[in-house]
């Protein structure tokens with residue numbers, strides 16, 4: 407029996423309050439399910455809920471904008487395998503949180519957006535209530551599931567359904583609509599506590615079918631140039647030891663997607679990261695482990711994969727391990743779908759391989775590693791250069807060294823060039839230490855993810871931010887300072903989106919749309935709230951400031967001055983710009 411239920415049963419009728427209200431039922435339902443943190447932004451009608459939750463021992467992290475609270479909840483869900491909770495006010499607050507909910511769903515991160523809402527009777531007749539909006543209807547198409555609770559006695563069921571929906575199968579975002587009136591409703595205390603549900607086995611293991619395991623193994627056995635591709639689903643699954651065994655037992659080169667970096671250390675002997683183009687184009691059998699063949703993998707087709715045109719396949723055969731039974735064949739045929747949770751699927755493969763499983767052919771692996779080593783040596787040469795002003799490489803080399811020294815630190819990364827270069831330059835050594843723009847490649851996740859990483863792990867967080875990307879969530883520096891979180895934000899300041907040299911083609915008085923105020927003093931933003939701010943113009947200054955930030959754990963912002971001519975339009979996704987696409 408849970409502690410809370412035990413307490414309810416043990417308390418004598420004289421001591422126990424006779425009634426319990428909606429506020430406390432909700433708090434108790436969350437606590438009963440081990441939810442210890444709420445990310446949110448107080449306001450009508452949930453201000454008292456945040457106060458009461460805090461009084462009841464739940465950590466309430468209060469933000470300056472709901473989108474960042476939502477992003478924090480999503481990242482917390484990803485890191486902990488417990489749904490991250492985001493709490494918002496009605497209509498505008500709800501809408502601000504919705505971007506994060508949709509993003510969480512797209513990325514398969516478990517989160518629950520709980521929003522207060524106006525009175526149903528008035529909303530449904532569209533009579534113009536305070537912040538009137540049919541939030542449930544709006545949320546539904548943007549998340550995995552959406553529920554509304556109208557009666558206090560259903561709060562337990564509402565929370566249980568939200569938790570199950572967020573965590574089971576493919577994880578995702580859930581919306582829970584709580585009309586203002588619900589909070590004040592009361593019911594008899596013992597009955598109320600009995601109505602709460604502790605969710606048993608919210609993410610049940612899903613064991614793959616033996617014939618599917620055999621099909622995958624048969625395909626793998628015949629492969630001459632096999633490749634393993636690890637995605638963030640593999641990182642989320644926390645089956646780190648099994649995945650490592652699979653890679654090492656088979657001797658197959660592997661490629662991590664960006665958030666799967668560190669699942670095995672980036673300096674692992676079988677990493678093919680620095681030979682990415684080669685292995686994708688050349689492999690004959692590719693095993694996808696918690697990775698989707700979406701735009702980030704060129705949909706499994708085209709030149710990337712050795713195909714002739716953008717629509718033709720390179721002839722690879724795919725094994726796809728995924729918890730979602732409908733993921734296979736979404737872009738190209740999947741010869742061997744393996745449906746189940748990654749831990750169970752990989753264990754089943756390992757068991758099926760037995761002891762005598764032959765390692766990947768050495769003529770393939772030797773060729774891969776030779777190419778990789780050549781590229782790694784070339785990059786090492788570039789990284790030793792010390793141009794003035796700094797460029798992306800010389801600044802990122804400092805962070806690369808810092809992570810080598812503190813592999814437990816968590817990297818948050820967003821931007822265009824800042825993202826692309828950091829992904830390939832900054833090696834990761836431990837699982838789930840890299841959080842970035844994810845499946846949508848969105849900007850604005852920075853400070854929300856950084857707060858979540860610091861709050862859920864207590865480890866140092868290094869947020870590598872393009873100056874444009876930072877602008878979306880920069881005000882949360884106040885949040886970072888308020889909770890005194892060990893976050894060091896490094897703004898790659900090259901005076902603009904992509905770079906700072908664009909000109910107004912019409913010759914008018916306004917600067918070009920991609921240009922920012924030159925030499926902006928971003929470091930003063932952290933100083934404004936009592937944190938540390940440093941302007942760094944050389945790798946030595948950057949290294950000193952970063953070392954101090956990591957050692958002290960004090961909120962820090964380093965304004966890293968980057969050559970404003972460095973960087974390319976749209977980073978590595980130039981091809982998605984309509985004008986570039988037309989030129990093709």
Ligand code: ADP
Nearest residue numbers: 576637638639643663696697698728729747748
């Ligand atoms: P990446 O962007 O790194 O390639 P994606 O987000 O595209 O990764 O893919 C993650 C995949 O992992 C999704 O298809 C999701 O269904 C799957 N997934 C998430 N959790 C699990 C799990 N525990 N077991 C199996 N598959 C999972």
